[in-house]
Amino acid sequence: LGNGVNGYIENQINSLANPQVITVLRNTNGKKMNQDQLQASMQNMAANPQAMFLKNQDLNRLKNIADVAKVQPGYSIAAYKINYQDKVQSGTNLNSWSKAYTTNSIKKGHVPHANQIVLNKQQAIQLAGAKHYQRLLNQTVTITFNWVNDDGQPTQSTRAVKVVGFTSGVSATTAMSYQTIKSMLNESGASTQPNYAAVSVKSLDRVDKTATKINNLRDIKTNKQILGAITVGSMLKTVNTYVQLATIVLAAIAGISLLVSALMIIVTMYMSVSERTKEIGVLRALGERKVDIRRLFTAESLFIGFFAAILALVLAYGAQLILNHELYHLIKYDIVQISLGNVLFALVSALLIAFLAALLPARRAARLNPIKALAAD
Incomplete structure (x- = not known):
């Protein structure tokens, strides 16, 4: 029974999250951080978004690591609001779509492209009701979120986007394309620096070693750890x-x-x-x-x-x-x-x-x- 339960959990997580992709975050304290601490820092970034920004040189260092196939910069926004007709729904964790997600997590619809969004099923139910939430498909909603500019001053980004899918399950998320979020930030004068990266590894058996290399990257001047890696395997463990x-x-x-x-x-x-x-x-x-x-x-x-x-x-x-x-x-x-x-x-x-x-x-x-x-x- 233990074999079966472990296998079932692994099967479910791997079907909804890509085990060959590492999520890379800014290490805010310069010391070794475990998975829970990294995720906690991500959740607490609303107070200081700039602390989580990744620089171009960080992304370049990730690209130069052996066994890394691709590095996708991304945005994870702590809080946002969605307006549909006369209803407003507040949510947490608006993400840019990346290879970290699999299409299996989209139960209806497709991956978001320019000016499109996939909604968490629970959000859709709150906006349109449990029986009629699927009517939101191909409808237009307005999304609003706060960010900061290069000087650290708060900004607000708003855009009307088309609903093209619903996510549910372990990796249920609200997501838009990276270019759509970046365009919204540009329009509002906000900083367009990403606050996480999705790192694709060439082979599954090299994921753990690559994650260790990422965790060991250090600042040249202070010799402190600058990045932290979260893998599906670590969550499974x-x-x-x-x-x-x-x-x-x-x-x-x-x-x-x-x-x-x-x-x-x-x-x-x-x-x-x-x-x-x-x-x-x-x-x-x-x-x-x-x-x-x-x-x-x-x-x-x-x-x-x-x-x-x-x-x-x-x-x-x-x-x-x-x-x-x-x-x-x-x-x-x-x-x-x-x-x-x-x-x-x-x-x-x-x-x-x-x-x-x-x-x-x-x-x-x-x-x-x-x-x-x-x-x-």
Whole structure:
């Protein structure tokens, strides 16, 4: 189940956000920042937008990093308002569309071009109602947001744009093209410096190393870190950490059954020794050694463990088929995934538990006095 949940989360995030694209932000404190701190600085930029601006030399340094295929400057605007007829809706995080997003996040419509916008589905519902929000498609709305000019003075940008799509899910966002936002900033006399960059990496297996190189870029004069990288993989790691924690808790609860099984094998083997005392005496009289008696009962216990593991795996695979069949139409994903590692772990742990559980009963059987054993009823 843990395998399936991790796989499902990864599948959902990768289908809505491009795992081959790194989001690069200004590192505002000059020290190493984790993903949460970088995102927090992005959310708090409304108080001081200039602090997040990326310079041309920053973009050039990103382009010169090995394995970087493309660098797209972008805008992320902390707050804005959308007017439609007599309704006004306030929103957060207006973004320029980049390769960081996938078309899968657009549930209806298409990617925004010049003077076009895609709306978060929830915003569309607030503007037009839950039943009629799709009527906004191809309608004109007015968007307004505040920015600053090169002197740090506040400015306001406004433009009528056409709604061409709706986003929903994990990466639901309100977005316009980079050129449209830049044009709006130009018209209002605001600074057109971007405040983030979408860095496309040539291959998926080089994303983490490229992100590390970006994090290690330093200011030549102060030697402080100047940029921070956010990757889909890093977000996945954070989510999967909690999933793994839940998996461990469930496994620990299930592990109680291993303790019970060990106790049951011990009881079974002790009963076997008691019931077969005369048989043990006969075997000893025929020349079997103590070690042979121990091996006999240990082997029997291992057979119990082995066949128990086989039965458990058959039941587990059966449960997997049933659950995946019943749930697939809801989530379009096989939520239970038994791996080869799980199978090997089940076999090894079953044999190990059976072996340990047999040690004491086998030792007791081997130490029986052959004469008393033969005389036993």
